[in-house]
Amino acid sequence: xxxxxxxxxxxxxxxxxxxxxxxxxxxxxxxxxxxxxxxxxxxxxxxxxxxxxxxxxxxxxxxxxxxxxxxxxxxxxxxxxxxxxxxxxxxxxxxxxxxxxxxxxxxxxxxxxxxxxxx
Amino acid sequence: xxxxxxxxxxxxxxxxxxxxxxxxxxxxxxxxxxxxxxxxxxxxxxxxxxxxxxxxxxxxxxxxxxxxxxxxxxxxxxxxxxxxxxxxxxxxxxxxxxxxxxxxxxx
Numbered sequence: 563x564x565x566x567x568x569x570x571x572x573x574x575x576x577x578x579x580x581x582x583x584x585x586x587x588x589x590x591x592x593x594x595x596x597x598x599x600x601x602x603x604x605x606x607x608x609x610x611x612x613x614x615x616x617x618x619x620x621x622x623x624x625x626x627x628x629x630x631x632x633x634x635x636x637x638x639x640x641x642x643x644x645x646x647x648x649x650x651x652x653x654x655x656x657x658x659x660x661x662x663x664x665x666x667x668x669x670x671x672x673x674x675x676x677x678x679x680x681x
Numbered sequence: 682x683x684x685x686x687x688x689x690x691x692x693x694x695x696x697x698x699x700x701x702x703x704x705x706x707x708x709x710x711x712x713x714x715x716x717x718x719x720x721x722x723x724x725x726x727x728x729x730x731x732x733x734x735x736x737x738x739x740x741x742x743x744x745x746x747x748x749x750x751x752x753x754x755x756x757x758x759x760x761x762x763x764x765x766x767x768x769x770x771x772x773x774x775x776x777x778x779x780x781x782x783x784x785x786x787x788x
Contacts, residue, residue: 607782661775669736
């Protein structure tokens with residue numbers, strides 16, 4: 563069974579940093595592009611960042627470019643999101659998502675991890 | 682960025698109803714459109730990809746159509762478990778965008 567398990571969500575103060583992790587299982591992690599998507603409380607879905615399987619392609623939404631960094635360790639089947647200079651509007655559930663197909667769409671989502679930014 | 686506009690934002694329906702949700706793209710995305718269902722407290726679930734291809738395991742009462750800039754998701758006979766929020770998503774590139782969502786609630 564394909565599974566994505568996020569962790570690292572926490573309460574942070576404005577300006578602080580957090581690193582989210584997503585451990586994948588049930589598929590050949592290194593051959594698939596992965597992404598992070600967030601959802602603020604009561605709001606819709608916002609794509610944040612994507613990384614190709616071989617890490618040669620990395621993409622960011624304008625809202626997080628320069629503050630967030632996506633990376634992956636294929637030897638550990640793990641995706642990361644380093645979040646710096648956190649702001650109150652970064653408060654959201656953060657989902658790890660697997661791409662499928664060409665062009666790629668999302669076929670598997672993790673359960674999400676909650677990030678709260680508040681003083 | 683490609684903007685995705687969903688309508689309606691809320692839809693009141695009864696079990697057995699035929700329900701249609703519309704999604705419009707700000708530019709042509711060919712058939713690079715997916716639909717997701719999200720229930721409260723849960724992650725989104727893929728229903729439809731490539732505008733009209735049904736994901737494995739998804740009931741056949743769900744169907745998608747359209748190409749270019751206008752797309753629809755139809756539920757032929759709404760079931761109790763279908764009350765949820767539905768999102769469209771374009772994937773013309775890795776930089777995807779979502780529609781604002783349509784909440785299907787009980788009439």
